Amino acid sequence: MEEKKFRSHCSISSSLDLFGDKWSLLIVRDLLYHKQRTFKDFSQSTEKISSARLSDRLTKLEHVGILTKKNHPTNKKVFLYELTQKGRDLTPIIAEFILWGYRYLKDHISESSKAIAEELIQNKTVVIEKFQKGVILK
Amino acid sequence: MEEKKFRSHCSISSSLDLFGDKWSLLIVRDLLYHKQRTFKDFSQSTEKISSARLSDRLTKLEHVGILTKKNHPTNKKVFLYELTQKGRDLTPIIAEFILWGYRYLKDHISESSKAIAEELIQNKTVVIEKFQKGVILK
DNA sequence: ACAAATAACTTTCGAAATGAAAGCAATAAA
DNA sequence: TTTATTGCTTTCATTTCGAAAGTTATTTGT
Numbered sequence: 001m002e003e004k005k006f007r008s009h010c011s012i013s014s015s016l017d018l019f020g021d022k023w024s025l026l027i028v029r030d031l032l033y034h035k036q037r038t039f040k041d042f043s044q045s046t047e048k049i050s051s052a053r054l055s056d057r058l059t060k061l062e063h064v065g066i067l068t069k070k071n072h073p074t075n076k077k078v079f080l081y082e083l084t085q086k087g088r089d090l091t092p093i094i095a096e097f098i099l100w101g102y103r104y105l106k107d108h109i110s111e112s113s114k115a116i117a118e119e120l121i122q123n124k125t126v127v128i129e130k131f132q133k134g135v136i137l138k
Numbered sequence: 139m140e141e142k143k144f145r146s147h148c149s150i151s152s153s154l155d156l157f158g159d160k161w162s163l164l165i166v167r168d169l170l171y172h173k174q175r176t177f178k179d180f181s182q183s184t185e186k187i188s189s190a191r192l193s194d195r196l197t198k199l200e201h202v203g204i205l206t207k208k209n210h211p212t213n214k215k216v217f218l219y220e221l222t223q224k225g226r227d228l229t230p231i232i233a234e235f236i237l238w239g240y241r242y243l244k245d246h247i248s249e250s251s252k253a254i255a256e257e258l259i260q261n262k263t264v265v266i267e268k269f270q271k272g273v274i275l276k
Numbered sequence: 277a278c279a280a281a282t283a284a285c286t287t288t289c290g291a292a293a294t295g296a297a298a299g300c301a302a303t304a305a306a
Numbered sequence: 307t308t309t310a311t312t313g314c315t316t317t318c319a320t321t322t323c324g325a326a327a328g329t330t331a332t333t334t335g336t
Contacts, residue, residue, distance in 0.1 A: 006246060007160075007184075007185040007186075008184040008185050009184075009246060009247050009248040009251065010164075010167075010184065010185070010247065010248065010251055011235065011236050011238075011239025011240055011243060011247040011251040011252075011254075011255065012163060012164065012167050012232060012235045012236060012239065012251075013164055013167075013184075013185055014239055014243050014246060014247060015235045015238055015239045015243070016160050016163060016164070016235070017160070020158070020159065020160050020163070021158065021159065021160070022145075022154050022155070022158050022159070025150060025154060025158070026148075026150065026151055026154070029148075029150050029151075038283075038284085039283065039284050039285075040282090040283060040284075043284095046145075046146040046147075046148065046151075047145040047146050047148070047151055048145075048324095049324095050323080050324050050325065050326090051284080051285065051286085051325095051326095052285090052286075052287085052288095052323085052324075052325090053322095053323070053324070054284095054285090055284080055285060055286075056322095075283085075332080075333075076331080076332060076333085077282075077283050077284070077330095077331060077332045077333070078283065078284080078332095079283090079284075086242055089238060089241060089242070090238060092234040092237070092238075093231060093234040093235060093238060094150060095234075096230040096231040096233075096234050097149065097150045097153045097154070097231060098149050098150060099230070100149075100153055100227060100228060100230075100231060101149025101150065101152055101153045102149055103227060104203075104224055104227070105149060105152050105153070108144060108147060108152060109147050109148065109149040109152060110147035110148065113147065113148055113149040113150075114149075116149075117149065176312080176313085177312070177313050177314070178311090178312065178313075181313095186295095187295095188294080188295050188296065188297090189296095189297095189313080189314065189315085190294080190295075190296090190314090190315075190316085191293095191294070191295070192313095192314090193313080193314060193315075194293095194294095213303080213304075213312090214302080214303060214304085215302065215303045215304070215311075215312050215313070216303095216312065216313080217312090217313075
């Protein structure tokens, strides 16, 4: 009983099979902006993911190796999620989403979204490196 | 009765609201590789999208302004889909998907996928420009 | 010490989205 | 003028989803 993971051998299609949905990249986004997040933190982000969906996505992303779950140093009931290198390497994808949104959804997105896009336009490489290193931008 | 399109004012989330699913970017991919595609062409790509889903996605992507539908010059029952500038500007996102897949799904993806990734690694800017201009790479 | 609050889920359930298959109308090919 | 083809639409069983309530192990407040 092995599950069929991938629809094809195309890298785009296969990547989409892993995190191509409406929530996964938002979880990654939160971890790029904050480095560590708890279940509750994710629950409180503006898009209001349901706990069932969040639980499901965190499990999947952990299995796929994009993030890890670890114990909180002092509080036993809290867990800390953070990106792996594999997860941090999604930064360029996220960055291009930001830039596309900046270009085509300008009258809808927030000022802070715009600010990040403008930083990216100024110096994409540096900003992406900052994200990957866990430097909080927002 | 306006429909709520967006979950938030985040550019990532909003972009995902438009094309964040398992099929939309594959349609865009096909149009980057081929410039013009018919309904049948899309139906025949390796991931085997169902006609109901394909119809639905083409309509949505057209409404969102990512692609256009036009008549075939000689055959009245065929329609030609092609990307708009807005759609072609998804190229950097697609490119980053290719690169991430190359890095992390190397033992699963096809040789042609790898070849494109290697071209991107050699010279990302030039390859992306080629894609955007409709130069067929594969 | 003990009750109340909290974090991280899990469960339930109705609604929406999906895939597979069949059906259909217009046009083109034989 | 029959047959095939294209581009869908329809149907329907299955899967996925969101919203809300429930559960368990801690932890906090008194």
